[in-house]
Amino acid sequence: MKNLDDQLMLKELASVIARLEAVLTGLKNPEAPSTLIDEPATSGLLSQWQKLFYASRATSDNSVHYAAHLSDEFEQQLLRLQNSHHKLTRLYQHRHDKLREAASTLYESGACPTQGQELCHAIQQGGASHQEQLGKLLDLYQTALDILITEDKQHEAQQLQLCSRLQQLVQELHFSGPVGQELTKIRRQLLHTLPREELPKLCVRLIDLTIEGIRYERKNTKQFLAKLDTRLENAHHYAKHTHDDGHTLYEAHRQQSGHISHELSNIEQHLAGQQDKKLLATIAQHTNNIKQILSHNEHLVANEQRLVSRMAEMAKQIADIKKEANHFQQQLHAQNDKLFIDSLTQIYNRAGMDQRLELEYRQWLRDGHPLCIALLDIDYFKGINDKYGHLAGDKALRMIARTLQKTLRESDFVARFGGEEFTVLLKNIDRDNLDTPLQKLREQVKSIPFRFKEQAVTITISVGATLFLTGDSINSAFERADQALYQAKHAGRDQIVIN
């Protein structure tokens, strides 16, 4: 449990969420694209343009006919232009709705940033002091044991003080879910001074609850991140498609404006030979009006382009946030692994063993393939500590752990169960062949060339093992292995007993 890492990760998550919220706020205030089109103005001018040409049919000049034909063409193009504007507007609206939907799902569901922030806050509050609190709990456990074994007349006052310190500590633990509920109950119990026999048990329970609480919060964070990842994926998908579609429509739009300008200059060329000054002046005036509409339209196209760029920027931001969320998720996985690793030997600890044993046991119930549990205990380890010091003892533990891990097959599993005890799980091995790998473990440990204080030292292990048998629970198999270990010790150590 590295609290510094926890805090860094939580900071990162908070910043991811803050950025996500900034993007979502941006999405809530999009430029309304529906105001981009001035429909009545364009259609009014069009009808005037038509009236002018149909009225001038009487003069029936080729150029005028051609201009009338162009006028129809122009009308169709303008209609197409308007349609594409409408289509784009609807499309933006749809995309914005989808993005907003994704955003509000984030807010409403268990995967919402607000809840995530609360979750973060809860973990930050707890995570920052977990290690410290666990340390304090261990101290209090020691005090509880002292109170229990000493016949000191003062113990009542010590008991009272211990209960109040425990109560204070429980108040510092902010966990939700079942752990939080049990802590509330304990807090109430602690309002009264508990019998001294109860106190060590209560301390151990509080240590268990703290570890359980950390795991629970981690699990929640992982679920939150998984949901966040999916929502971001969707939001990114929509933003990208909106950008691509918007870009295609923008291009089409731009081309149509070009066509209209081209047709207008054709009209001007064809009218160049016309003698009717009045007609020419009127047409010139309307042509100018159309040019103004076109220039207005170009302005709209430029707006559209800005919108498309904004969409691209948004898609990029969402992609960045997604990348950060993924990075955070990976770190969380790594952190989670650390919870199950023994800091001294770097192999799995008891919690790691519990998790794996549960998994293998369920597998065994399903497929019935042989599963062996072996308990390994270093012989006379107290003597090593006493004679050569604790540092030598620690070194021996590290070397033995490494040797066990190296000697086992990939599919087998070893954990430091506590103190100088190790647990090994061997899979797919029957009773007749079980002795061989266990003997190999014993021999490999025995052959480690330890040297402490210039002396060659041989360290041995005793092993008790059993196979899971029909009707076994994890506990019943474990107890059988423990009895076997007891027999191995009593039979003189440095040996293996299989029950």
Ligand SMILES: Nc1nc2c(ncn2[C@@H]2O[C@H](COP(=O)(O)OP(=O)(O)OP(=O)(O)O)[C@@H](O)[C@H]2O)c(=O)[nH]1
């Ligand atoms: N150096 C070191 N010693 C540890 C650690 N954990 C437990 N021990 C020591 O392991 C020793 C275990 O001693 P005992 O339970 O009496 O057993 P033993 O001396 O190995 O004797 P047998 O098991 O009966 O062969 C104790 O002295 C503990 O202090 C650790 O992390 N580091």
